[in-house]
Amino acid sequence: MKHHWVLTVTAAAIIAALPMTVEARLTEALKPSEPAPMFEVEDYGIEMASGESITRPDPELPDVSQYNREAVEERLSERPDERPNVSVERIAGVSALGDFVDEGRAREWVIRQYSHPQAILVNSGKATLDDVFRQVDDARYMERNEDGSYIIRLPLVVRPGATLEIRDETLRLSEERGAFLANDSWLFVIDSTIIGWREKANGPATFQKKSNFRPFFVGWGGSETFVLGSDFASLGYNQSKSYGFSIAQYSKYDNARLKRSAPHAWLIESTFRDIYYGFYCYEAEDVAIVNNTYRDNIVYGIDPHDYSSNLLIAGNHVYGTLEKHGIIISREVNDSWILNNRSHDNGLSGIVLDRQSSNNVVANNVVHDNAGDGIGLYESPDNLLWGNRLINNLRNGIRVRNSTNVGVYHNIAALNGTFGVLGQIKDLSATDRNFEEDFYHQAVSLTVVGGKLASNASGPLSTDNPQYIELYDVDMRFPRSDVGIHFDGVLGAYQTEIFDALLNNHRAVRLTPVGD
Known part of the structure; x- marks a missing residue:
């Protein structure tokens, strides 16, 4: 999905046309952090x-209109329409979950799951939430509510090669049970709601303290994430890659083994609210954040970070x-x-x-x-x-x-x-x-x-x-x-x-x- 390559050349050319004076060249020759x-x-x-x-x-500014509903649907249609395979397994050895069990973080999920941590894995094929629900077939892990919404009580992972489509659905992520959503492949969220959920209060997992666990989403290296016309709310806390809505490359140590390309994402005409970081990315490329609303988030609204490039942040309303x-x-x-x-x-x-x-x-x-x-x-x-x-x-x-x-x-x-x-x-x-x-x-x-x-x-x-x-x-x-x-x-x-x-x-x- 190298849809911004031409834009990168244009942006660099625009900046290159700025005056480069003798003084500027002298400044460039300074040692790092040395005063001029x-x-x-x-x-x-x-x-x-x-x-x-x-x-x-x-x-010459980029054409933002190319990021639209038709383009997202076209991307989805390109994914193989194969029968999905979903399982519930222990999280050990699942690359998309490694960051959350290393350095003692597994304790978070042992406490919340009352056992050795498990996850719902979309292993292959093209799955919907209904496919996931039917194949999990256990109300301890995933339940359909009377209003038709779903709640998950385990991490939900899209594994390499698989596709998960969430369309016209509401997915609640249980705070008490440590649920979150991790994309290691292809994820499409269309006209849906993804919300952190506090089961004891039967309501959103609204922000309380930065150290308190809240459900979150992360899209890993090599993944493609498409969000269209959707609502993400009450997610994230102050832990690495758990900030709320994150698009992040694997660590150098992990990627030496996995060899993943930079993660990509399109976020279009959606709302992000009450999220620790409304958007965060790390070593991402070709990310389009277009015509969204970011309101009442905690630390930052939109926060691309660390060696990311070819980003388009356009037409967004960011406030509060x-x-x-x-x-x-x-x-x-x-x-x-x-x-x-x-x-x-x-x-x-x-x-x-x-x-x-x-x-x-x-x-x-x-x-x-x-x-x-x-x-x-x-x-x-x-x-x-x-x-x-x-x-x-x-x-x-x-x-x-x-x-x-x-x-x-x-x-x-x-x-x-x-x-x-x-x-x-x-x-x-x-x-x-x-x-x-x-x-x-x-x-x-x-x-x-x-x-x-x-x-x-x-x-x-x-x-x-x-x-x-x-x-x-x-x-x-x-x-x-x-x-x-x-x-x-x-x-x-x-x-x-x-x-x-x-x-x-x-x-x-x-x-x-x-x-x-």
């Missing part, structure tokens, strides 16, 4: 240039995340698209790119009323922000921290609690960051073209010690302060020249250290 050279205000010079030198055409960000990609999540999402009223920022996530395009999103920044780039160089609207966020409209070669084109940042756009250098040595795994450079450089920076509490724009900053056609009218616009630092030293170039002469401005 620090400059005084008098070290900088100002250069005027034509606007054409730093403008660029609109990015309790603790942290609505959408975040972190630790070398590259060559991806975050488009046309609405992210608001989240515990921290609306959209974040973190820990060396590069060659990504963030375009046409509406991000408002978040308790952090609208969009934050943290230690993530070589990204493009295009046409986003960032309104009434508690901190900055856009924050670019320790990130170089960032393009900020045609964005609107208004009524934010500090700056419209902030370029920031920050020493992270006092944090618990692993600087070998999560290296960074204490340097910032950005190009700001077009758009409006209006009525932000601390001002339209600020940056400290940039490797370079380029400005053109930026509307900075309507300051919130009674004294008008007042830059500090290097921008303040050239404020008159900057406004003369931008407003009177319609020229681009470039500030850069001039050297000795």
Whole structure:
């Protein structure tokens, strides 16, 4: 399912077109986490240039319409229509369950199952929930309720080569008995509900504490997961690969034996709520998260992580995340698209790119009323922000921290609690960051073209010690302060020249250290 390959090339090409200056190349040559050279205000010079030198055409964005009901049904029709085989067996030796019995975690299921842990295994063929129910044929493990819904009281695993289709069904996963759903092959969830279930309360397994077990879903390396028009709710807790809805490659140790390709998934027109992480992935590729609703999740709404690539996050409505960000990609999540999402009223920022996530395009999103920044780039160089609207966020409209070669084109940042756009250098040595795994450079450089920076509490724009900053056609009218616009630092030293170039002469401005 390599449906994003062309998109990857396009995204990388878009970012490659951003200016690569001498200063940026010097920054790239720094050792990991080494601070860039620090400059005084008098070290900088100002250069005027034509606007054409730093403008660029609109990015060619991917066709989101290809992720639809017909495409999912076509994928399902390609699976062999073979008679299913389902069994209940001990979990030892089942690759999809290894993570949950290693390092003492098996105790969780021994306690909940009152015996040696078992699982329901879809071993082969194409199965429906009714097939699973009839072949299990034991109410201790799986039961059909009076309303037609099913409840499972064991982990349910789709084994390699098999297909499980859940269509127009409600599947409840028993919290007390330690049920969860693991896909090691092909899973289709269409117009259905998957919900963590608290049997004692006869209701959803709503979040209580991060350490408390709740049922979850995981799609492993080599798997294909398709979710369409469905509802996932009350899942996940703070344990590895048990976060709620996860698409994850096997560990290096396990995959040396299993040799699985990266996992893939399409999530389309569905709802994810009351989930510890609404979405999480690890070393995933070709994931499409399109036109979904993520609401009232616990730590993150959408959280692609660790060396994932070729992701499309488009048209989603993400809000009410309790603790942290609505959408975040972190630790070398590259060559991806975050488009046309609405992210608001989240515990921290609306959209974040973190820990060396590069060659990504963030375009046409509406991000408002978040308790952090609208969009934050943290230690993530070589990204493009295009046409986003960032309104009434508690901190900055856009924050670019320790990130170089960032393009900020045609964005609107208004009524934010500090700056419209902030370029920031920050020493992270006092944090618990692993600087070998999560290296960074204490340097910032950005190009700001077009758009409006209006009525932000601390001002339209600020940056400290940039490797370079380029400005053109930026509307900075309507300051919130009674004294008008007042830059500090290097921008303040050239404020008159900057406004003369931008407003009177319609020229681009470039500030850069001039050297000795």
